[in-house]
Amino acid sequence: MQKICIIGLGYIGLPTAAVFARAGFDVVGVDINAQVIELLNKGEIIIEENGLPEVVKEAVESGKLRAALAPEAADAFIIAVPTPVHEDHKANVDYVVSAVKQIVPHVQKGDVIIVESTIPPRTIDDVVAPIFKEAGFNPEKDIHLAHCPERVLPGRILIELVENARIVGGLTPEAAEKAADVYRRVVTGDILVTEAVTAEMSKLMENTFRDVNIALANELSKICGALGVDAHKVIELANRHPRVNLHQPGPGVGGHCLAVDPYFIVEKAPEEAQIIKLSRDINNSMPDYVVDQVLRMTGDIEKPTVALLGLTYKGNIDDVRESPAIEIVEKMIENPRFDVRVHDPHVRGEQVKFPLVSFEDAIAGAHLVVVLADHNEFKELNKEIFVAGMARPVVFDTKNCTGLTSTDGLTVHKIGDLRGL
Numbered sequence: 029m030q031k032i033c034i035i036g037l038g039y040i041g042l043p044t045a046a047v048f049a050r051a052g053f054d055v056v057g058v059d060i061n062a063q064v065i066e067l068l069n070k071g072e073i074i075i076e077e078n079g080l081p082e083v084v085k086e087a088v089e090s091g092k093l094r095a096a097l098a099p100e101a102a103d104a105f106i107i108a109v110p111t112p113v114h115e116d117h118k119a120n121v122d123y124v125v126s127a128v129k130q131i132v133p134h135v136q137k138g139d140v141i142i143v144e145s146t147i148p149p150r151t152i153d154d155v156v157a158p159i160f161k162e163a164g165f166n167p168e169k170d171i172h173l174a175h176c177p178e179r180v181l182p183g184r185i186l187i188e189l190v191e192n193a194r195i196v197g198g199l200t201p202e203a204a205e206k207a208a209d210v211y212r213r214v215v216t217g218d219i220l221v222t223e224a225v226t227a228e229m230s231k232l233m234e235n236t237f238r239d240v241n242i243a244l245a246n247e248l249s250k251i252c253g254a255l256g257v258d259a260h261k262v263i264e265l266a267n268r269h270p271r272v273n274l275h276q277p278g279p280g281v282g283g284h285c286l287a288v289d290p291y292f293i294v295e296k297a298p299e300e301a302q303i304i305k306l307s308r309d310i311n312n313s314m315p316d317y318v319v320d321q322v323l324r325m326t327g328d329i330e331k332p333t334v335a336l337l338g339l340t341y342k343g344n345i346d347d348v349r350e351s352p353a354i355e356i357v358e359k360m361i362e363n364p365r366f367d368v369r370v371h372d373p374h375v376r377g378e379q380v381k382f383p384l385v386s387f388e389d390a391i392a393g394a395h396l397v398v399v400l401a402d403h404n405e406f407k408e409l410n411k412e413i414f415v416a417g418m419a420r421p422v423v424f425d426t427k428n429c430t431g432l433t434s435t436d437g438l439t440v441h442k443i444g445d446l447r448g449l
């Protein structure tokens with residue numbers, strides 16, 4: 029086992045490629061984006077992730093990692109392409125299907141083929157294996173087909189790729205073992221061998237667990253808003269119970285995992301998946317809830333200037349996919365009542381469809397600042413900056429991250445504490 033071909037050089041495929049190259053494999057990374065390929069071959073990347081630029085540069089310079097537009101023969105193939113959802117929330121596995129079709133001509137008997145992309149239950153059995161069958165392979169005997177879901181947290185990807193336990197689900201027990209061998213070369217965490225469908229379901233339930241718990245926290249926020257209670261204090265106190273772990277409320281749930289994966293279960297078992305569907309609805313309702321509170325906070329001003337800080341789906345990353353902050357910004361721009369200014373120190377202009385301004389320009393003369401992402405930059409802001417720069421110093425902290433409290437000259441509202449509004 030020497031050579032690995034990785035399809036998809038995004039947030040998962042690229043760090044995975046770099047980690048395998050660092051471990052001594054010959055790695056070829058494949059992507060449809062020519063710019064990504066060209067840059068990577070120079071040792072450069074466009075993704076923001078802790079430590080990744082250095083590891084990639086070293087891997088490319090050592091000759092162990094290179095990029096190409098088309099796949100080539102290898103001992104193992106890893107597919108790490110996106111699985112978005114269609115408008116109707118059904119999984120779109122088109123990229124996975126096309127990646128599999130792309131590698132088929134290069135696959136030889138005995139190769140290991142691993143799908144890391146998140147997929148609905150039974151996709152390996154019902155969608156991927158049949159493609160190999162059609163191409164003349166016996167998917168249970170000629171090749172080793174497995175689903176090994178990625179489980180890394182953006183911001184900690186390089187650490188978690190190596191240290192997290194890894195679920196390896198094979199189409200056959202032998203396929204699972206062969207795929208496990210690939211990961212054993214780089215992973216220090218436990219390797220948990222199982223069947224493909226169990227791996228698919230486990231991965232989906234990890235993110236669903238988190239989504240449902242966040243929905244509970246968001247619902248708690250709304251309840252506390254209606255009853256005049258501080259939800260943040262409630263969470264802090266309740267979590268002192270040894271078996272309680274309430275999650276944190278926020279402006280909604282974003283990213284391409286939590287906001288998407290639960291639908292893959294709903295799709296396959298709509299009658300049974302009740303809490304899962306309701307949780308999605310509750311989390312999806314949060315952007316409207318935030319805009320409603322902004323309307324309440326600025327109702328007495330004819331055309332308030334509102335500064336929106338933070339666009340990414342969570343703090344200290346540059347990823348705006350499925351970000352509730354983007355939805356909030358777009359809703360507010362569409363509403364002629366507001367004069368909106370937007371700032372995010374981690375986001376480049378070309379990532380969004382509206383103009384971005386500097387922090388100073390965003391808050392100058394504003395009647396309300398709304399914090400939508402928990403970037404470190406926003407955690408360090410002090411009261412004086414707002415009091416000096418804003419027309420009316422009011423901050424709405426939807427991530428409860430600034431540490432600011434209402435004191436002389438500054439009013440602070442939080443997503444879970446709207447007392448005084």
Ligand code: SAJ
Pocket residue numbers: 146178179180181182234235238242275276277278279280281282283284285286341342343
């Ligand atoms: N969020 C809250 N409240 C919380 C925690 C998170 O509102 O208490 C929000 C975040 O702000 C964000 C969203 O949830 O909008 C998702 O963020 P996250 O940090 O929970 O997770 P992701 O999407 O960055 O990564 C998740 C991880 N899954 C789990 O923790 C179970 C990661 O390990 C997976 O690899 C990743 O999904 C994936 O790719 O599936």
